[in-house]
Amino acid sequence: MSDDFGLVYIVLITANAKSKLSIDEIIRNFQPRYELLNRKVVNTNRGKELRLISFRKGGSLITSQSIESGKRMEKQPLNLIDATTIFLAGKDNDIFEVTAGVTDLGIGEDSPEMTTKEEQERLAQLAEEYLEEFLAGVLVK
16 A cells, blocks of 8 residues: 555565564564564564564656657656564464555755665664554554
8 A cells, every 4th residue: 555645564474384483583583584674573562563664766656757859768666664563363364464664755955766875774763663653553463
C-alpha cells in the first residue's frame, strides 16, 4: 500500500506450518537484500521481534520525472527508508513481516538519487513511528 506522499506499508504473512521456524532462528538467520542501517531485537506484547531499519536505493514505488525542452525524461524510482518488524503470530505461529516506509522525495537542492546521512536518520525515525502506529491497530487471531 502506498500513497502520493511517499508513505508505504507492506504486510507479508508466511505460513510456518511445515518448517516451524522459531523467532530465534529467524533472528539468527534473516539476511536482508538491502542496505541495513540498524538491526535490533525488541520485546513487545506480541513477543520477541526482529526490527530492521533499511535504506533501499531506488526502492520506492514513487518515481521522479523531469522535463527538458518540453519533453518528459526518464522516470527515476526514489529512495525508500523503511522500518520492518518480523514476529510469529496466529494459531500456526505464522511469520509476519510488517514494513512501514518513507520515500525520500528529494525536494530541495539534493538530487533524488542522493540521501544524506542526516536525512536517512530523520526518515528512519519517521518510518519507526509509522510502524508503531500501524502495529497499534493490528490484531492477529
